[in-house]
Amino acid sequence: MKLSYAVSFLRELLFPVGCALCGTALLNAEETRYGLCTECREKLRLEKTKRCNFCGRPLISELDSCISCRENHESLRPDKTIALFPYYGLYRQLLAAYKFGKNTCLGHFLAEKIMEAIKLFPFSEMPVLVPVPPRPGKIRKTGWDQIAYLALLLEREKSCRILRCLKRLPSETQKKLNREKRRGNLKGRIVSDKKVPRNLIIFDDVITTGSTFQACSAALREGGAERVYALSLFYD
Ligand SMILES: [Zn+2]
Ligand SMILES: [Zn+2]
Numbered sequence: 001m002k003l004s005y006a007v008s009f010l011r012e013l014l015f016p017v018g019c020a021l022c023g024t025a026l027l028n029a030e031e032t033r034y035g036l037c038t039e040c041r042e043k044l045r046l047e048k049t050k051r052c053n054f055c056g057r058p059l060i061s062e063l064d065s066c067i068s069c070r071e072n073h074e075s076l077r078p079d080k081t082i083a084l085f086p087y088y089g090l091y092r093q094l095l096a097a098y099k100f101g102k103n104t105c106l107g108h109f110l111a112e113k114i115m116e117a118i119k120l121f122p123f124s125e126m127p128v129l130v131p132v133p134p135r136p137g138k139i140r141k142t143g144w145d146q147i148a149y150l151a152l153l154l155e156r157e158k159s160c161r162i163l164r165c166l167k168r169l170p171s172e173t174q175k176k177l178n179r180e181k182r183r184g185n186l187k188g189r190i191v192s193d194k195k196v197p198r199n200l201i202i203f204d205d206v207i208t209t210g211s212t213f214q215a216c217s218a219a220l221r222e223g224g225a226e227r228v229y230a231l232s233l234f235y236d
Contacts, residue, residue, distance in 0.1 A: 005030070012032040020098075055068070055207060057083055094106065099142055107146075130164070163200065
């Protein structure tokens with residue numbers, strides 16, 4: 001048994017928290033590592049379905065993009081986006097337990113899903129992941145940076161390289177703004193402070209309008225990127 005598995009198993013024995021989704025007792029080292037019972041973990045499978053090239057949401061049509069992305073043609077958007085889970089039901093509960101409950105075991109589960117999804121992008125060498133810098137006030141609200149924590153876990157797994165090059169310049173809070181304003185508000189407000197490699201993947205927790213990914217992608221292209229991909233854990 002890996003040491004990190006043993007540590008979480010011991011912690012659960014001494015201070016039982018149970019499954020983050022259904023509360024049932026966690027019975028073995030696998031379950032305690034992910035903070036989820038086997039049954040709940042089985043339900044959180046990655047949908048192996050065709051996705052919209054631009055927003056990453058699952059597609060029902062035979063085309064490569066969804067109606068909304070075809071209607072709102074954005075020149076700044078990433079070359080390909082993958083969004084993993086819908087932001088409702090069990091999945092929403094999962095993010096809440098991770099984000100607001102600070103259940104860091106769930107980070108292992110999410111990091112593993114990110115590693116699975118990275119394989120869906122065309123990389124011939126080690127993929128480079130760029131975390132989206134936290135929104136203003138986000139850390140104050142939850143007390144920690146959940147994306148930075150996932151980046152740390154992924155770095156430890158050595159399956160990709162993490163590049164922390166994006167910085168957010170002060171701007172009005174995004175949530176209060178509509179789509180058009182969001183885009184205008186973000187444009188030029190996210191910058192890259194380093195020269196970047198030719199291909200990379202930006203990653204974030206939730207994609208809604210896609211304006212954050214567009215701003216990040218513009219900043220990375222400015223920094224020298226040619227192909228910019230995006231990966232979001234949830235889509236709203
Ligand atoms: Zn469960
Ligand atoms: Zn779309």
